[in-house]
Amino acid sequence: MSDETPVCSAKGCRADAVWVLAWNNPKIHTPERRKTWLACEEHREHLSQFLGVRGFLKDVVAFEEWQAPEEA
Numbered sequence: 081m082s083d084e085t086p087v088c089s090a091k092g093c094r095a096d097a098v099w100v101l102a103w104n105n106p107k108i109h110t111p112e113r114r115k116t117w118l119a120c121e122e123h124r125e126h127l128s129q130f131l132g133v134r135g136f137l138k139d140v141v142a143f144e145e146w147q148a149p150e151e152a
Contacts, residue, residue: 086143088120090127095120100146101127103136114138116146 086097097118104113119127124140131137 086118088123089117090119090123093120093123095122097143099124100141100143101131101137102139102141103131104138105134105136118143 087093088095088097089101098121099119101117101119101124102114103117104111104115109115117127117131128137128140
């Protein structure tokens, strides 16, 4: 695990991540697969809308509470 603080996934943003946006593109991913973007407070809504309009957004979770699914 890295000591670096995770940063927001928004283009050009270097703010600390506060949220995890879990998403899935059903055309290319299996239903249980979750990709993640990280978001700062400022970009959470924008990134959520971007994914939501496409039907990709599955969940938004506080970074401290996020637990990635274990790989089998």
